[in-house]
Amino acid sequence: MNSSKNKILFAVNRTKPNADILVKRLSGAAKRENFECVIEGKFPPPEDAFKDAKCCCVIGGDGTILSCLSGAAKYGVPIFGINLGKLGFMATFTDSISDEEFLDMVNGKNAEMETRTILSASFGKNRFLALNEFAVKSQSPAEILSAEVLADGEFVADFVGDGLIFSTPTGTSAYNLSAGGPLIHPKARVFALTSICPHTLSNRSLVFDSETKLEIRAKNPNAVLIRDGNVEKSWRGEPLFVEAAPETVKFVRPAGHSHFYILRTKLGWGGNPRTQR
Ligand SMILES: NC(=O)c1ccc[n+]([C@@H]2O[C@H](COP(=O)([O-])OP(=O)(O)OC[C@H]3O[C@@H](n4cnc5c(N)ncnc54)[C@H](O)[C@@H]3O)[C@@H](O)[C@H]2O)c1
Ligand SMILES: Nc1ncnc2c1ncn2[C@@H]1O[C@H](COP(=O)(O)OP(=O)(O)OP(=O)(O)O)[C@@H](O)[C@H]1O
Known part of the structure; x- marks a missing residue:
């Protein structure tokens, strides 16, 4: 993640219960660490909102992540997806993420960057x-x-x-x-x-x-x-x-993230019902 940038963009699906509580908590924690937080409620978020952002924290499901594509691709802004949707296949994180975990990963600690075609x-x-x-x-x-x-x-x-x-x-x-x-x-x-x-x-x-x-x-x-x-x-x-x-589009993932684990748990792919992991 670009360390010289200080702005975190929040793209929020406000139709989701608890979205406002979560964005308030995470943006509050980020502001205390001197990040500039921009909360974008428009759907789809306008491209220019992504300019100069260090990352885009998407709070919602897959549809909300898809709506961020053109801005994220144009300005090379990594997506940090927190799932409040039904499936949320592309969002790695859940609303149980702590303020510390969030800020660490925004700062590149315990995080990996995944580039998608x-x-x-x-x-x-x-x-x-x-x-x-x-x-x-x-x-x-x-x-x-x-x-x-x-x-x-x-x-x-x-x-x-x-x-x-x-x-x-x-x-x-x-x-x-x-x-x-x-x-x-x-x-x-x-x-x-x-x-x-x-x-x-x-x-x-x-x-x-x-x-x-x-x-x-x-x-x-x-x-x-x-x-x-x-x-x-x-x-x-x-x-x-x-x-x-x-x-391309980049996603922020926790260190050790496994695509196969996501396939098994979110899509019920493959696997052995006797040894569920
Ligand atoms: N028959 C189908 O499976 C079908 C039909 C139309 C659209 N879609 C998919 O829906 C997508 C749009 O998603 P939406 O959330 O805006 O609409 P939506 O709410 O109608 O979602 C469709 C479903 O697809 C899931 N999904 C989206 N992207 C995914 C991905 N990369 N991997 C796994 N699951 C994913 C969503 O979580 C949701 O459950 C389209 O890009 C298309 O891929 C699927
Ligand atoms: N900020 C927003 N304001 C209004 N509507 C939104 C906003 N963000 C997304 N939406 C609409 O809500 C729909 C559903 O959102 P989303 O995909 O995030 O949740 P979901 O369908 O529950 O999750 P998933 O797609 O992961 O199963 C989107 O496709 C979009 O039409």
């Missing part, structure tokens, strides 16, 4: 970032989507089904998981293409390296682009380019 999607002059995924689907849930995909200009396949998911390693435990895609370790700098309900007897996810640029040519006139669960209304079906972004 994100994706960019572009068309015309528009460019968007995603922490979980981009999905291309038909506008009507009743309609099949047909789309051609090229990788660095080379034809990959014609896909026909409910849609396509372009997932970051982080997003592989989200929508991609439900569509039968692979779980990718968050440190891998790759991304996955998984089709949703493909209408074929043979289909598997594809994993691309971070240098690959995909082009998606949707054949439906009303196809929609979804970014981290939100429809991007500006896309009108133009050729869409998806690739790993040069920007």
